[in-house]
Amino acid sequence: MSKPVLYSYFRSSSAWRVRIALAYKGIDYEYRPVHLVKDGGQQNMEEYMILNPMAQVPTLIIDGITLTQSVPIIEYLDETRPQNKLLPEDPAQRAKVRAIAEMINSGIQPLQxxxxxxxxxxxxxxxxxxxxxxxxxxxxxxxxxxxxxxxxxxxxxxxxxxxxxxxxxxxxxxxxxxxxxxxxxxxxxxxxxxxxxxxxxxxxxxx
Ligand SMILES: N[C@@H](CCC(=O)N[C@@H](CS)C(=O)NCC(=O)O)C(=O)O
Missing domain, CATH: 1.20.1050.10 (Glutathione S-transferase Yfyf (Class Pi); Chain A, domain 2)
Structure with a gap:
């Protein structure tokens, strides 16, 4: 299986989350920068939008599939790479973790x-x-x-x-x-x- 590829921008908070999860789980990957400002935003280029129709980073190519949206990406990593779990086993604890993540993911980040x-x-x-x-x-x-x-x-x-x-x-x-x-x-x-x-x-x- 080839190395995972992460499309990222250094100060994107969403890509940052995925970088943390990849590092925490010890997953080696290739970093492909997508400059969000240069050239009118490289995320808006047709080739990139085939991978990520929302024209956003991150996009992760792993296990032969293309994943978008940082939280589902991290959940996928957690389900397929169980080392260093990021979601607790206990449903109540898991709901609390997801609630805080969601407060950030849908409550703060979209406005920034x-x-x-x-x-x-x-x-x-x-x-x-x-x-x-x-x-x-x-x-x-x-x-x-x-x-x-x-x-x-x-x-x-x-x-x-x-x-x-x-x-x-x-x-x-x-x-x-x-x-x-x-x-x-x-x-x-x-x-x-x-x-x-x-x-x-x-x-x-x-x-
Ligand atoms: N819900 C998405 C949000 C992704 C997102 O908003 N990415 C920002 C950077 S943090 C982006 O690519 N923005 C490009 C733009 O606004 O044109 C996720 O979690 O992956």
Missing amino acids: NLRVLNKLLILYTYLPLLAIEKVLQHTAGRFCVGDQLTLADVCLIPQIYGANRFKVDMSEFPTICKVNEELEKMDAVKAADAFIQPDCPEELRKK
């Missing part, structure tokens, strides 16, 4: 998934910025509304940092960018910069 985060980014960052851009096209002077600094500018500055942090393409918002350039010249804005504050970690600090 890349595709969900990307959608939230569109919903909560991109679309509002688009709306603000349209408003500013009518209201902006040097700043958001006319030529005086206002509450609107005070709120805008940290949000632009947030958008940049999440790599939103700001070139789509030329008015916001123009206002931002003006804002960055203001002493009050410079003094409030996150990266010069006393609690900013040294490695992120503006020199």
Whole structure:
């Protein structure tokens, strides 16, 4: 029988679970990385989606079969490789173990998934910025509304940092960018910069 193959991404929590189970059971395997961001996400490539129609990692090829979904994968490993059991024999204990696993598997992890985060980014960052851009096209002077600094500018500055942090393409918002350039010249804005504050970690600090 050939070596099992694990399709994985280093920081995928679901693939991580399977890596732990494989290691715990002493199962040697070939690691095939699937970069979830590069090339628009290698998990979305046709060749990979034949293996995993959900376009997610992990996928494990073992015993001549292709398995997806980390929890069923681990249960399969536990049933076929009984060394170092991960599910207790006792049904009550087993139910408790499964309940905790499920709290993580369906209660937390799906919300941290890349595709969900990307959608939230569109919903909560991109679309509002688009709306603000349209408003500013009518209201902006040097700043958001006319030529005086206002509450609107005070709120805008940290949000632009947030958008940049999440790599939103700001070139789509030329008015916001123009206002931002003006804002960055203001002493009050410079003094409030996150990266010069006393609690900013040294490695992120503006020199
Ligand atoms: N329920 C699945 C979840 C798998 C999953 O969400 N994988 C994430 C990485 S942790 C993924 O491949 N995301 C790719 C994407 O969102 O495009 C499992 O346990 O295997």
